[in-house]
Amino acid sequence: MEPHWIYYWRVTEATGKRYTTRHRATEEDIRAQQPTARALERIDSGKLWIDGVPLRAHNTSFFSPPQLMRKQTTPPTFDRGSGWYRNGTTPPGTPAALQAMRDAALHCVVYPMRLRGVKRPVAELLGLTPYAGALILNDDFTKPNWTAMLYEGPAMSIVIMSMHEVDVTRARGGFRQISGIEWGEKAMARWPQTWFCAPNVEAAQAVLAKMGAGT
Numbered sequence: 001m002e003p004h005w006i007y008y009w010r011v012t013e014a015t016g017k018r019y020t021t022r023h024r025a026t027e028e029d030i031r032a033q034q035p036t037a038r039a040l041e042r043i044d045s046g047k048l049w050i051d052g053v054p055l056r057a058h059n060t061s062f063f064s065p066p067q068l069m070r071k072q073t074t075p076p077t078f079d080r081g082s083g084w085y086r087n088g089t090t091p092p093g094t095p096a097a098l099q100a101m102r103d104a105a106l107h108c109v110v111y112p113m114r115l116r117g118v119k120r121p122v123a124e125l126l127g128l129t130p131y132a133g134a135l136i137l138n139d140d141f142t143k144p145n146w147t148a149m150l151y152e153g154p155a156m157s158i159v160i161m162s163m164h165e166v167d168v169t170r171a172r173g174g175f176r177q178i179s180g181i182e183w184g185e186k187a188m189a190r191w192p193q194t195w196f197c198a199p200n201v202e203a204a205q206a207v208l209a210k211m212g213a214g215t
Contacts, residue, residue, distance in 0.1 A: 117191030
């Protein structure tokens with residue numbers, strides 16, 4: 001197998017639906033695999049793979065010095081179902097890599113607690129329809145920072161939403177509070193974001209209601 005780079009691409013379908021996927025560096029390669037794509041945008045620096053094994057090249061080159069990960073308020077555990085995931089030796093897109101992600105994913109509903117950086121009132125949060133999916137926190141291409149991605153399950157091939165430079169500020173059971181940076185359209189603007197993650201809508205509503213009551 002020849003050396004190749006893996007990148008994140010933002011894909012826009014003819015219907016206007018947008019999602020993020022991982023493919024090799026060339027646009028020809030992704031167009032061959034995404035024939036219905038109307039527009040493609042490479043949104044992340046890549047990671048070099050040789051003979052199916054990743055070389056730990058994050059954002060620069062194979063010769064990059066080791067980087068210390070950003071310290072988390074809640075340390076990563078990498079337990080099954082924790083949401084924390086770090087790819088080992090399986091190339092992206094292989095059945096083994098997909099199964100490892102499925103095992104690590106935290107299935108939850110997510111409430112974005114800010115709108116373009118501005119905190120939403122609790123009453124507004126209670127009226128929102130949350131995003132539901134499989135949460136993954138990884139550092140595939142973003143070392144020393146972690147990235148949070150909510151995947152559409154169970155295939156986990158489409159990213160519903162993402163947040164960068166994240167810090168898991170609270171973690172208890174199936175609940176998470178994650179702070180980070182959200183990028184706007186075409187990465188032209190950025191602002192703070194906080195996700196409130198819960199096992200289901202009922203559990204989320206109960207906690208939000210207590211927050212609103214000040215208890």
